[in-house]
Amino acid sequence: MDVTPVIHNTFVIERSYPVAPQKVFAAFSDPAKKRRWMGGDADGFEIVSFEMDFRVEAFERWSFRFQGGDLIKSDFCYKDIVPNTRIVAVYTMEFGDKRVSSSQVTVEFLSAGQGTTLRHTEQGAFFDGTDQSAGREHGTRGLLEELAKEIERAN
Secondary structure, rough: OOOOEEEEEEEEEEEOOOOOOOHHHHHHHHHHHHHHHHHHOOOOEEEEEEEEEOOOEEEEEEEEEEOOOEEEEEEEEEEEOOOOOEEEEEEEEEEEEEEEEEEEEEEEEEEEOOOOEHHHHEEEEEOOOOOOOHHHHHHHHHHHHHHHHHHHHHH
């Protein structure tokens, strides 16, 4: 049996927002807000199901399609939550019936004057020898731009 290697990669994204950490954190902890900025308004993005229980050891689950493609599933488990300071979660992604990755994500909310610097660190394991890290980082940057729109909407 051939075993393909697991590709490991880490990326860090820092993004500034002109509001206090509490407001940025709220966009992660409030299910309605999170659903909006994580794709609820994007063209070609169809959320099939979404559930979120924002507590340590609880889950957030997404099923969605992009531009009518295969079903994509993401299952998150929160490992550490410090309100207005940090969130640590692990998650897997599946495309169709194939698991493609597992990641640990740390999101830090750092006070920066009257605003917030958000630091997203993702440590990914990409299965079947496919390095998807560049696409994952690109997608995360896009989501953080949608987060900026959500924050602007709330102010």
